[in-house]
Amino acid sequence: xxxxxxxxxxxxxxxxxxxxxxxxxxxxxxxxxxxxxxxxxxxxxxxxxxxxxxxxxxxxxxxxxxxxxxxxxxxxxxxxxxxxxxxxxxxxxxxxxxxxxxxxxxxxxxxxxxxxxxxxxxxxxxxxxxxxxxxxxxxxxxxxxxxxxxxxxxxxxxxxxxxxxxxxxxxxxxxxxxxxxxxxxxxxxxxxxxxxxxxxxxxxxxxxxxxxxxxxxxxxxxxxxxxxxxxxxxxxxxxxxxxxxxxxxxxxxxxxxxxxxxxxxxxxxxxxxxxxxxxxxxxxxxxxxxxxxxxxxxxxxxxxxxxxx
Amino acid sequence: xxxxxxxxxxxxxxxxxxxxxxxxxxxxxxxxxxxxxxxxxxxxxxxxxxxxxxxxxxxxxxxxxxxxxxxxxxxxxxxxxxxxxxxxxxxxxxxxxxxxxxxxxxxxxxxxxxxxxxxxxxxxxxxxxxx
Amino acid sequence: xxxxxxxxxxxxxxxxxxxxxxxxxxxxxxxxxxxxxxxxxxxxxxxxxxxxxxxxxxxxxxxxxxxxxxxxxxxxxxxxxxxxxxxxxxxxxxxxxxxxxxxxxxxxxxxxxxxxxxxxxxxxxxxxxxxxxxxxxxxxxxxxxxxxxxxxxxxxxxxxxxxxxxxxxxxxxxxxxxxxxxxxxxxxxxxxxxxxxxxxxxxxxxxxxxxxxxxxxxxx
Numbered sequence: 001x002x003x004x005x006x007x008x009x010x011x012x013x014x015x016x017x018x019x020x021x022x023x024x025x026x027x028x029x030x031x032x033x034x035x036x037x038x039x040x041x042x043x044x045x046x047x048x049x050x051x052x053x054x055x056x057x058x059x060x061x062x063x064x065x066x067x068x069x070x071x072x073x074x075x076x077x078x079x080x081x082x083x084x085x086x087x088x089x090x091x092x093x094x095x096x097x098x099x100x101x102x103x104x105x106x107x108x109x110x111x112x113x114x115x116x117x118x119x120x121x122x123x124x125x126x127x128x129x130x131x132x133x134x135x136x137x138x139x140x141x142x143x144x145x146x147x148x149x150x151x152x153x154x155x156x157x158x159x160x161x162x163x164x165x166x167x168x169x170x171x172x173x174x175x176x177x178x179x180x181x182x183x184x185x186x187x188x189x190x191x192x193x194x195x196x197x198x199x200x201x202x203x204x205x206x207x208x209x210x211x212x213x214x215x216x217x218x219x220x221x222x223x224x225x226x227x228x229x230x231x232x233x234x235x236x237x238x239x240x241x242x243x244x245x246x247x248x249x250x251x252x253x254x255x256x257x258x259x260x261x262x263x264x265x266x267x268x269x270x271x272x273x274x275x276x277x278x279x280x281x282x283x284x285x286x287x288x289x290x291x292x293x294x295x296x297x298x299x300x301x302x303x304x305x306x307x308x309x
Numbered sequence: 310x311x312x313x314x315x316x317x318x319x320x321x322x323x324x325x326x327x328x329x330x331x332x333x334x335x336x337x338x339x340x341x342x343x344x345x346x347x348x349x350x351x352x353x354x355x356x357x358x359x360x361x362x363x364x365x366x367x368x369x370x371x372x373x374x375x376x377x378x379x380x381x382x383x384x385x386x387x388x389x390x391x392x393x394x395x396x397x398x399x400x401x402x403x404x405x406x407x408x409x410x411x412x413x414x415x416x417x418x419x420x421x422x423x424x425x426x427x428x429x430x431x432x433x434x435x436x437x438x439x440x
Numbered sequence: 441x442x443x444x445x446x447x448x449x450x451x452x453x454x455x456x457x458x459x460x461x462x463x464x465x466x467x468x469x470x471x472x473x474x475x476x477x478x479x480x481x482x483x484x485x486x487x488x489x490x491x492x493x494x495x496x497x498x499x500x501x502x503x504x505x506x507x508x509x510x511x512x513x514x515x516x517x518x519x520x521x522x523x524x525x526x527x528x529x530x531x532x533x534x535x536x537x538x539x540x541x542x543x544x545x546x547x548x549x550x551x552x553x554x555x556x557x558x559x560x561x562x563x564x565x566x567x568x569x570x571x572x573x574x575x576x577x578x579x580x581x582x583x584x585x586x587x588x589x590x591x592x593x594x595x596x597x598x599x600x601x602x603x604x605x606x607x608x609x610x611x612x613x614x615x616x617x618x619x620x621x622x623x624x625x626x627x628x629x630x631x632x633x634x635x636x637x638x639x640x641x642x643x644x645x646x647x648x649x650x651x652x653x654x655x656x657x658x659x660x
Contacts, residue, residue: 083591084591111591113590115609116608126591127638129591129592129593129594130593130595130598131635132595132636147638165599165600168599168600169602170597170601170620176633177595180633180635192599239600239601239607240599240601398468398505398506400509415505415511415515418468427472427478428478429480430478430562431475
């Protein structure tokens with residue numbers, strides 16, 4: 001099969017393997033060693049690592065820069081790009097630069113609003129939105145042209161990712177928004193952290209019925225709960241997050257010292273279900289500031305060893 | 310209705326300053342009603358004659374000259390209606406004789422403002438421009 | 441109309457403190473309607489400035505019908521030169537036109553121009569339009585995503601909607617949730633199934649409009 005980008009993730013998905021991807025947040029400073037330490041926990045345990053872009057609107061090392069370090073450490077990065085911080089010129093420039101430095105996957109996001117972060121009165125750019133960004137990367141790749149129409153000397157060939165949140169209202173519109181992202185040119189989708197499996201099942205079923213899962217690889221987002229406090233916080237405070245009471249109850253039901261373990265149990269049960277779910281091509285593990293647990297989670301989720309492609 | 314204490318000296322002074330031009334305009338109006346055609350408020354109020362630009366300046370600035378600034382409270386209300394409620398001062402009205410109608414309405418407004426008469430947008434009544 | 445809010449008196453006083461003869465010019469247009477810079481507010485500002493340390497200053501006032509039209513600014517010609525500075529209570533457009541007419545006198549703004557908006561109640565005004573110059577309301581059910589969506593998305597809603605509210609806080613309605621609901625009720629969801637192409641922003645340079653009927657008259 002002809003590859004669009006030839007990234008490890010693309011090869012893995014096209015070969016029909018169940019993908020397992022991870023996440024690495026760049027440091028709030030120039031601490032390169034911190035990046036390398038996190039990378040060590042991920043290497044060999046995941047197929048690709050998302051490098052977040054000023055996550056939660058907090059200033060961090062730029063995602064392309066941290067992605068270069070990840071490549072040096074033997075990881076395949078998924079270069080995240082948000083629409084909040086750059087206009088279309090800066091986006092295209094960074095896309096060229098990222099490709100030149102060996103990045104082959106890109107994740108196109110709107111980005112958390114600047115009011116969340118540590119510069120709440122920054123001017124949000126939002127020159128284009130995430131769906132338009134997907135179209136932009138596709139145009140650069142498939143037509144070899146910039147958004148403005150000029151030819152690109154050696155176009156960047158990215159495997160294009162997008163996000164989906166099946167749990168945000170209006171729920172019935174979410175699958176149509178997925179369809180819009182596919183029309184725009186997305187190759188793979190990573191979902192919001194999933195806790196409400198009922199809604200996830202319905203969303204995937206709808207996507208199957210509409211033929212969408214034949215056109216896109218869906219990676220289900222999984223974040224193990226570290227504690228009961230984290231579960232309560234996510235339920236109450238994080239927009240677009242749907243944490244059912246049964247998750248809270250399960251964590252309440254175990255000894256405090258066992259809560260993290262129970263969180264991993266829940267995540268592993270989810271992963272087992274996703275392995276069998278038609279329309280789901282893999283799992284994206286977002287172990288937020290819990291990178292050192294990734295080897296254990298991967299082991300317990302029975303996704304090791306990662307296939308070579 | 311309360312009687313408004315107008316400072317007629319001040320009003321007369323303002324009237325006097327522009328007297329030559331304004332009297333000339335007032336005398337020049339041939340009541341041809343062409344200005345009405347160019348007034349969007351006239352058009353949007355079912356061609357109500359009270360919205361004709363000529364009606365509005367005659368029954369405001371014209372009254373002030375005629376009465377030499379000595380006007381009753383009810384006349385103040387009438388003038389107020391003509392120059393604010395029935396006129397947006399968009400300056401689009403057209404006169405084939407070259408009468409500068411907006412300048413007449415504007416002068417009437419300035420005179421009324423000098424007497425503390427002007428629209429109060431925080432009163433619980435209908436918006437002056439949306440009568 | 442244009443909506444504005446008066447600056448804090450301390451800020452206004454700080455810019456006029458070194459002047460002794462000050463003319464405060466109100467505007468009888470939009471800022472009168474939104475109770476920010478009309479004749480009544482001019483009087484209030486003078487009282488506030490006196491109470492904030494300006495009691496010894498000569499502060500006079502005059503309210504023109506609209507500061508966005510030179511004809512009305514001409515009323516100030518005879519008096520302006522007698523002052524050390526002018527404080528304008530108009531929107532940003534009015535302040536600049538006043539400063540243009542009296543280029544030899546410092547002109548200071550007393551209003552923060554906030555928005556093109558509507559009168560929700562007396563004293564309550566809501567932003568509705570950012571004058572982007574390329575109106576998209578025809579396909580968004582009459583709800584402006586540029587103004588109302590915190591991220592100005594053209595293909596929303598993003599993943600941050602929270603029970604119909606925006607991710608920035610739970611008091612701000614989600615524009616795209618509202619767009620979706622209105623179009624659904626009108627049976628027009630097809631309008632947002634199409635991908636909206638990147639905006640060709642028109643508001644990145646100062647714009648001057650010449651209406652077609654006047655194109656010949658003002659041809660260069």
